[in-house]
Amino acid sequence: MVTQSTTFSVEQVHAAVEAAGLAPSIHNTQPWRWRFRDETLALSADLSRAVPVVDPDHRQLLVSCGAALLNGWLALRAAGLDVEVGEFPDGPDLSTGRLATLMIIGHRPPTEDESRLAEAISRRHTDRRPFTPAALPADEMRKLRRAAEAEGCWLASLTGEDARLELSVLLARADWIERNDPDYQAELASWVRDDAEATDGIPRPAALSSAEQRPTEFTTRDFTGGTGEIGVIDESRDADGTGGELASADEAGERVRTARVEHPGVLVLGTDADGPADRLRAGRALGRVLLTATAEGLATSPLGQAVDIEATRALVRSATGGTGHTQMIMRVGYPDTSAPPHTPTRRRPVSDVLEHLSGT
Numbered sequence: 001m002v003t004q005s006t007t008f009s010v011e012q013v014h015a016a017v018e019a020a021g022l023a024p025s026i027h028n029t030q031p032w033r034w035r036f037r038d039e040t041l042a043l044s045a046d047l048s049r050a051v052p053v054v055d056p057d058h059r060q061l062l063v064s065c066g067a068a069l070l071n072g073w074l075a076l077r078a079a080g081l082d083v084e085v086g087e088f089p090d091g092p093d094l095s096t097g098r099l100a101t102l103m104i105i106g107h108r109p110p111t112e113d114e115s116r117l118a119e120a121i122s123r124r125h126t127d128r129r130p131f132t133p134a135a136l137p138a139d140e141m142r143k144l145r146r147a148a149e150a151e152g153c154w155l156a157s158l159t160g161e162d163a164r165l166e167l168s169v170l171l172a173r174a175d176w177i178e179r180n181d182p183d184y185q186a187e188l189a190s191w192v193r194d195d196a197e198a199t200d201g202i203p204r205p206a207a208l209s210s211a212e213q214r215p216t217e218f219t220t221r222d223f224t225g226g227t228g229e230i231g232v233i234d235e236s237r238d239a240d241g242t243g244g245e246l247a248s249a250d251e252a253g254e255r256v257r258t259a260r261v262e263h264p265g266v267l268v269l270g271t272d273a274d275g276p277a278d279r280l281r282a283g284r285a286l287g288r289v290l291l292t293a294t295a296e297g298l299a300t301s302p303l304g305q306a307v308d309i310e311a312t313r314a315l316v317r318s319a320t321g322g323t324g325h326t327q328m329i330m331r332v333g334y335p336d337t338s339a340p341p342h343t344p345t346r347r348r349p350v351s352d353v354l355e356h357l358s359g360t
């Protein structure tokens, strides 16, 4: 394709939309649409894919779209194209406007960092399996913090015992609220897929792996409602999940000391303000942190429950001891190679999400 300012191929545009589609999204909803016209890829929200119970104000939808935007931009950059990014060119109305544009303005070789991150796009995935007990080294944490800062966001690591305890309590609290909310369970169940060919949602094996017993302080999202079955609330289950046999504090402490307990890095990603552009930026930062972790050989999974609910979301920020707005919590560590294999989560084809307008 020859244009006034630059030369690029339709394949490069398709590859960028395909890379964008590999971004993480809430419940793998992939809530985005792309249009290509006049050397510009435009990203819009697909509100038919919103999840209004867990995400009533579309905050997590915007975070998901921000991660897709980063991937699309990285793919164009890795192909040596220079790109100008525009945010909310039509204003902040998600139902009518574009969230962002990627305008191809020329050629520029990618930086080493851009190539490394673009290469990690197809290898990144959410790893809900147990991690090894190894702690996250300070040097890796610095790299992840710089990745968030490169997108204008902050990343706090919960290292103090008090803060980690506070977060694990908040996660458990949010998990309990959601576990007992039939609307939340019904919405979640509608995004769990039995069909191995399904191109969106969470495949059942990945959902079930979230419910496995794991030696950890941090409750991951249970896609089965605590039952091992999707969408069923088991009222006979004890609040602490022990089946009624309570261990003494000493016994519990001993179990934790002797088990191969994972000690993941727990990272809180946030923004100073909380408008649509901040949330989109948080998605870019989330994407950049996760890709940086992947490039470093680290495994990651979001710990979303505590930020689904506004009340616990505000408390998470105070647990980190600062101001601003929490956008995401992540668990980061080293993958356990002896864990059951990862179930890949599939994506919609490019033809489903890209409108290629004639004349371009």
Ligand SMILES: Cc1cc2nc3c(=O)[nH]c(=O)nc-3n(C[C@H](O)[C@H](O)[C@H](O)COP(=O)(O)O)c2cc1C
Pocket: 022, 023, 024, 025, 026, 027, 028, 060, 061, 063, 064, 067, 124, 125, 126, 127, 128, 201, 202, 210, 220, 221, 301, 302, 303, 304, 305, 345
């Ligand atoms: C905003 C947002 C919130 C998410 N929350 C959770 C969560 O609470 N628990 C979880 O296990 N995964 C969470 N995820 C990860 C998605 O489930 C995952 O990205 C999606 O299923 C696609 O799978 P993949 O990341 O392996 O490609 C979240 C992702 C995003 C972008």
